[in-house]
Amino acid sequence: MRGSFVTFxxxxxxxxxxxxxxxxxxxRRRGLPIVLTTEPTKTWLGDAVKRxxxxxxxxxxxxxxxxxxxxxxxxxxxxxxxxxxxxxSDRYCDSTYAYQAARLKGMVKxxxxxxxxxxxxxxxxxxxxxxxxxxxxxxxxxxxxxxKKVHFExxxxxxxxxxxxxxxxxERRFVVLDASRSLDEVVExxxxxxxxxxxVSKGLR
Ligand code: TYD
Numbered sequence: 001m002r003g004s005f006v007t008f009x010x011x012x013x014x015x016x017x018x019x020x021x022x023x024x025x026x027x028r029r030r031g032l033p034i035v036l037t038t039e040p041t042k043t044w045l046g047d048a049v050k051r052x053x054x055x056x057x058x059x060x061x062x063x064x065x066x067x068x069x070x071x072x073x074x075x076x077x078x079x080x081x082x083x084x085x086x087x088x089s090d091r092y093c094d095s096t097y098a099y100q101a102a103r104l105k106g107m108v109k110x111x112x113x114x115x116x117x118x119x120x121x122x123x124x125x126x127x128x129x130x131x132x133x134x135x136x137x138x139x140x141x142x143x144x145x146x147x148k149k150v151h152f153e154x155x156x157x158x159x160x161x162x163x164x165x166x167x168x169x170x171e172r173r174f175v176v177l178d179a180s181r182s183l184d185e186v187v188e189x190x191x192x193x194x195x196x197x198x199x200v201s202k203g204l205r
Contacts, residue, residue: 003033003085004198005077005124007092008190009165010132011158012150013139014179015186019132020090022183023190027086035080037073038090045069053150059107063100063115070096071122078124086198093123094131098164102157112164128197130190131169132179136162139179 008020017038024036040046049065057065070093080087096119097112104111136158143153152158169176175193179186 001084003081003083003087004127005081005087005089006194006198007089007094007126007129008132009091009094009098009129010179011134011136011139011161011165012153013136013141013143014132014134015142015183016132017090018183019179019186019190020088022187023194024088026187026191027088027194032086033084034086034088036088036090037077039069039073039092039095040066041069041073043069043072045072056151059100059103063096063104066096066100067119067122070119074122074124081124089126092126092129093119094129094165094168097168098161099152101164102160105160112167126173128194129171129174130193131165131174131176132186133162133166133176134179 008016008023010016020036020038024034028034040049045065046069049069052062052065073089073092077087077089097115100115101112104114108114136155139158140153140155152161166176168174175197177186177189177193
């Protein structure tokens with residue numbers, strides 16, 4: 001049986017990485033075959049993406065770097081799904097639709113749809129996307145102590161990114177969780193949402 005594909009999305013400071021890790025660990029304890037993956041990926045393509053944070057490039061180049069990394073990531077995800085794995089990704093296509101649509105505002109007509117259209121051949125639609133929603137100010141407060149800073153981490157920009165995410169969340173595959181709560185509460189909800197949604201479609205116990 002084909003596996004399932006779940007993605008976690010949210011602005012910087014929403015807690016995605018911690019929530020995705022803990023959720024995957026909890027589901028793994030139930031004996032599910034799970035692979036946790038992330039974007040930017042831990043490959044030279046992901047390194048190229050991260051290099052663009054330190055050595056700025058044009059907004060178009062930035063968008064294509066994220067998408068180049070994703071195209072190869074998708075091939076790997078598809079292989080895992082064919083083996084029946086539950087793949088959980090910390091960020092995927094919606095990060096580009098939310099962040100790069102904000103970066104390309106005014107540079108291309110209807111950036112979100114433009115990005116979706118060009119992504120079509122190398123993106124697979126997740127079965128479930130959990131959007132960890134938080135006010136940018138609270139998110140930024142959480143990550144204020146981090147040494148490594150990315151230029152996306154500023155409040156007006158993240159407000160636009162959050163709006164883009166909430167617009168995307170109109171699609172049925174999305175579940176929006178309040179990420180201002182404690183890590184344990186958000187993990188609990190994520191485990192519940194994944195088990196109930198995928199049980200219905202895939203017969204998981
Ligand atoms: P993230 O994984 O959140 O970084 P960290 O490991 O430091 O928590 O991703 C790094 C940044 O890249 C983040 O600000 C979001 C941004 N990003 C995009 O703008 N577009 C994309 O398609 C992706 C995957 C990430």
